[in-house]
Amino acid sequence: MEIVLVGLNHRTAPVEVRERLSFTADQARRAAEDLRAQGIFEETMILSTCNRSEVYGVPPESRPEPAAALSEYLSSFHGVRADILNGSLYRHQDRSAVEHLFQVSAGLDSMVLGEAEILGQVREAYRAAHESGATGPVLNRLFQAALEVGKRVRTETELGTRPMSVASAGMKLAERIFGKLEKHTALVLGAGTISEQVISQLRDRGIGHLLVMNRSIERAEEVARRYGGEVVPWAEWEAALQGPDIVVSSVSAESVLGGEVVARAMSARKNRALLLMDLGVPRNVDPAAAKLYNVFLYNIDDLTDIVQQNRRARESEVPKAQVIVEEHVDKFLSWQASVEMIGVLEALEGKMRAERAAFLAAHMQHLGHLSAADRERIEALMDDLLKKIVMNPAGKLRGERNLRRKIQNIEALRDLFLPERDKS
Secondary structure, eight states, X not given: OOOEEXXXXXXXXXXXXXXXXXXXXXXXXXXXXXXXXXXXXXXXXXXXXXXXXXXXXXXXXXXXXXXXXXXXXXXXHHTOOXXXXXXXXXXXXXXXXXXXXXXXXXXXXXXXXXXSHHHHHHHHHHHHHHHTTOOOHHHHHHHXXXXXXXXXXXXXXXXXXXXXXXXXXXXXXXXXXXXXXXTOEXXXXXXXXXXXXXXXXXXXXXXXXXXXXXXXXXHHHHHHHHHTOEEOOGGGHHHHTTSOSEEXXXXXXXXXXXXXXXXXXXXXXXXXXEEEEEOOSSOSBOGGGGGSTTEEEEEGGGGHHHHHHHHHHHGGGHHHHHHHHHHHXXXXXXXXXXXXXXXXXXXXXXXXXXXXXXXXXXXXXXXXXXXXXXXXXXXHHHHHHHIXXXXXXXXXXXXXXXXXXXXXXXXXXXXXXXXXXXXX
């Protein structure tokens, strides 16, 4: 029941590396199938957001170095050289993997401390993996606990008070450049979760004119209707760049806006100032656009300064959130240990029953003076002994929560009584 995590995030890798390891929903499903088919994991779950790509798995007991095998798989799957990834990937096992996930779910590991979106992203990634059959009893229990941690942190601490998301941080940046937004026009490319948050933030800040563009015209119309915006057809997006002061892009495609396209738009605009906010991973805007006169291009990593200001305002709540995280880490590890211990005890019981049967078969023939009733009594006494040695402790494990918490490592017991399991 080992738990393995390999991943990278905004702390360990810049956006140009993160975007190369990001997973679409279809890629996550296919990778989960591959990892199980190749025998690297029996259960697996992939969490991929703009700030992280993480793979969680439960390897078979006989699998050597599962973290190394997973790292190699990620390099092969995404076509990224191992030497590029090695400096960015982190690897966690068991307690550190559980604690990391719970911190992610609580918003403690986010670029924006206490961000609101991550819990929903964890929930959606788990739902997709569960529905595709990629998870099992261990990861189901783990991710259900992670969701509980996230909810408790948001209700029992002030970490989520005055929440600042990537969208709100980006809008603060827009106000630094343009001041009040009432007389400005914004174009939002995409109509997903982050795009809708951006649109909500723009409306809250009184944006003068809102344009919405998405490949699915129905989705664009739905969002525009809800927020009082105007839909621009996707085919007209190059011409649409000539009007707005702010363009925010968050679509699941690379280089939607090329440098030459932006250059032509700036010429048509007579070089009027343009803020390009690229919230996509992979990046949607060609970095070369930043070299153009009066173009202000920011990607998701460029929000760090605003994020850090928000972090300082919330850091006093981190210890309270961490107490909740540690409580649930201990609870999960106790459950994990109790399940493993019960498995060992059941295997031990089976072995002892086999030994008992062999012992009786070998010695009863030499005890011919015993009656059938005497033999039955000896067998019953041996059964009672087995029950006291094995079954009573197993019953306590199932029923006594305090005893479960005391069990953290049972490898010595397994090695002592069941050494042949390691050879099977």
